[in-house]
Amino acid sequence: xxxxxxxxxxxxxxxxxxxxxxxxxxxxxxxxxxxxxxxxxxxxxxxxxxxxxxxxxxxxxxxxxxxxxxxxxxxxxxxxxxxxxxxxxxxxxxxxxxxxxxxxxxxxxxxxxxxxxxxxxxxxxxxxxxxxxxxxxxxxxxxxxxxxxxxxxxxxxxxxxxxxxxxxxxxxxxxxxxxxxxxxxxxxxxxxxxxxxxxxxxxxxxxxxxxxxxxxxxxxxxxxxxxxxxxxxxxxxxxxxxxxxxxxxxxxxxxxxxxxxxxxxxxxxxxxxxxxxxxxxxxxxxxxxxxxxxxxxxxxxxxxxxxxxxxxxxxxxxxxxxxxxxxxxxxxxxxxxxxxxxxxxxxxxxxxxxx
Amino acid sequence: xxxxxxxxxxxxxxxxxxxxxxxxxxxxxxxxxxxxxxxxxxxxxxxxxxxxxxxxxxxxxxxxxxxxxxxxxxxxxxxxxxxxxxxxxxxxxxxxxxxxxxxxxxxxxxxxxxxxxxxxxxxxxxxxxxxxxxxxxxxxxxxxxxxxxxxxxxxxxxxxxxxxxxxxxxxxxxxxxxxxxxxxxxxxxxxxxxxxxxxxxxxxxxxxxxxxxxxxxxxxxxxxxxxxxxxxxxxxxxxxxxxxxxxxxxxxxxxxxxxxxxxxxxxxxxxxxxxxxxxxxxxxxxxxxxxxxxxxxxxxxxxxxxxxxxxxxxxxxxxxxxxxxxxxxxxxxxxxxxxxxxxxxxxxxxxx
Numbered sequence: 001x002x003x004x005x006x007x008x009x010x011x012x013x014x015x016x017x018x019x020x021x022x023x024x025x026x027x028x029x030x031x032x033x034x035x036x037x038x039x040x041x042x043x044x045x046x047x048x049x050x051x052x053x054x055x056x057x058x059x060x061x062x063x064x065x066x067x068x069x070x071x072x073x074x075x076x077x078x079x080x081x082x083x084x085x086x087x088x089x090x091x092x093x094x095x096x097x098x099x100x101x102x103x104x105x106x107x108x109x110x111x112x113x114x115x116x117x118x119x120x121x122x123x124x125x126x127x128x129x130x131x132x133x134x135x136x137x138x139x140x141x142x143x144x145x146x147x148x149x150x151x152x153x154x155x156x157x158x159x160x161x162x163x164x165x166x167x168x169x170x171x172x173x174x175x176x177x178x179x180x181x182x183x184x185x186x187x188x189x190x191x192x193x194x195x196x197x198x199x200x201x202x203x204x205x206x207x208x209x210x211x212x213x214x215x216x217x218x219x220x221x222x223x224x225x226x227x228x229x230x231x232x233x234x235x236x237x238x239x240x241x242x243x244x245x246x247x248x249x250x251x252x253x254x255x256x257x258x259x260x261x262x263x264x265x266x267x268x269x270x271x272x273x274x275x276x277x278x279x280x281x282x283x284x285x286x287x288x289x290x291x292x293x294x295x296x297x298x299x300x301x302x303x304x305x306x307x308x309x310x311x312x313x314x315x316x317x318x319x320x321x322x323x324x325x326x327x328x329x330x331x332x333x334x335x336x337x338x339x340x341x342x343x344x345x346x347x348x349x350x351x352x353x354x355x
Numbered sequence: 356x357x358x359x360x361x362x363x364x365x366x367x368x369x370x371x372x373x374x375x376x377x378x379x380x381x382x383x384x385x386x387x388x389x390x391x392x393x394x395x396x397x398x399x400x401x402x403x404x405x406x407x408x409x410x411x412x413x414x415x416x417x418x419x420x421x422x423x424x425x426x427x428x429x430x431x432x433x434x435x436x437x438x439x440x441x442x443x444x445x446x447x448x449x450x451x452x453x454x455x456x457x458x459x460x461x462x463x464x465x466x467x468x469x470x471x472x473x474x475x476x477x478x479x480x481x482x483x484x485x486x487x488x489x490x491x492x493x494x495x496x497x498x499x500x501x502x503x504x505x506x507x508x509x510x511x512x513x514x515x516x517x518x519x520x521x522x523x524x525x526x527x528x529x530x531x532x533x534x535x536x537x538x539x540x541x542x543x544x545x546x547x548x549x550x551x552x553x554x555x556x557x558x559x560x561x562x563x564x565x566x567x568x569x570x571x572x573x574x575x576x577x578x579x580x581x582x583x584x585x586x587x588x589x590x591x592x593x594x595x596x597x598x599x600x601x602x603x604x605x606x607x608x609x610x611x612x613x614x615x616x617x618x619x620x621x622x623x624x625x626x627x628x629x630x631x632x633x634x635x636x637x638x639x640x641x642x643x644x645x646x647x648x649x650x651x652x653x654x655x656x657x658x659x660x661x662x663x664x665x666x667x668x669x670x671x672x673x674x675x676x677x678x679x680x681x682x683x684x685x686x687x688x689x690x691x692x693x694x695x696x697x698x699x700x701x702x703x704x705x706x707x
Binding site: 117 | 373375376379382383386387390391393394395396397398399400401402403441444445446447450466467468469470471472473474475476477478479480482483498499500501502503504505507508509511512532536619620621623624627628636637641642643645646647648651665668669672673675679
């Protein structure tokens, strides 16, 4: 039993190594993603281009214009004479927000009359429009002194810190998900599966031997990703490292099993890739990785209870950013284990030795 | 001409007889549109809030009442110390804590917000909302207007982007794979010894995918309009013109990939890793281009969906005239011509 398994694992590794493309992919993909993606995955709203229509021409209104010019969130585009002129800038997407300062703004302020400043934001991207308008309002009305805000865990509101645990999840998903998906189906297409089917190797051993290499690859990938996040961005997990490894291995168990299941059921690579892609997109988008799960409609929110990606993203953010201990993420870890074992069993079940 | 029609029919049968692929071709767009239209929202809703207060006096109660009545916040617990609140946030049982100081009632102030800062954007939004609800800022000083998308629905932003990505995926990936598969299986050799000219054969291979692209485009527009309530503000004619150019571009890209790749696996990986990932990340679909470092902004210049997105957002959502999208149109036409020339130049009639 043990020697069979060892030989089979050795065979899998040889197959991966002899492929001209896979070893290079396994090494370079995590490196490229970790070096490039954190710069891309910025949903930080900055560089909002502002047009100002100053109908007042007072020192008060000019002070507002200067405040915009010196604020790092904004790029001041220029002053326009009319609202229509500024609107045409928005239509060309040359500007994002227009601020109109009304006539007699400073006089009315002095008389205590509440003059209205109009802000019009391009809200095609709702998030950007809302944040742009909110930043501008804060400039006009300074925050009252009686309240203060404390941001926990991510004091500088660094978007990279939020995204790097998520990237770890994405890289794991791509590598331990897509490679097994292509594995059995490519043996089917090449015809080598026939030879496996006539050996006395049991289904369980065969599938286990297919899975083990991907777990080892997963270990390698997490290590590379964590090292890069420390070396390139200076970000290290706030919680214990071993939990991150445990969580990642559980995720690898799920995705490699899912990959093999799909591979078992499909006839050619094109099919299997499409199905995997389909699952990956759904799991990813509903995991709360990009958008908060609590904003979803109730029905969509219910799906997060069976979405392993959701448990993983939740848990790894708790450990990496918030410095959670094992008891903080225990229920996510057990959920992942449960789903992973179920999928593993299914992978063994769905492999048929007779064609 | 008869030969050409025969080839088109053969290729159509290839597609239709693969039941699973046909099923996927239509279910993927539906699922993606529904997900992005309904499930993927960044609205502030159901923010789990902890109230930290020692004296539950009238002013505090009033404030808590106001919070729980708004649809944005759900009060989950009331605790006595900020330390307890922090523990609840760390355990992911709450997102936000509001600390009412002892002098809250007397001085009408003394508030502290403790926010889970893990997600920078959302945490800033939560703070803005909570201070608006609690402090009723001097109303009337600012009048904000959200142009084109007053309810700030995420679907308005995502639908044009999804169309760009999926048309690219279907037209490029499927074309290149179907050609490479014939090479790999050896059936290409049979086709090449037939009296048809090789170029004609390739064009015939592309035609069904062109039709498919159009069917999916119509499907998208109908779903966007009638299921997701995304407006078609601008001229429908120009939406079709620019989509046609984009589909042609994707098909020529598919041809180019099939000329370079030798196996299905290579074609798949080239499409998935080299085309889809950059398209997804650099097209401005989810992540705004202007927040990226300069070098990536330059890299995004060569990404076709970037122009398609931008043009469709202008035409569909903003409803501006075609003179505002001349730039995007020109770039897309130029890219199509370049890719078509390249793919025809690298096309080999002979098998190696």
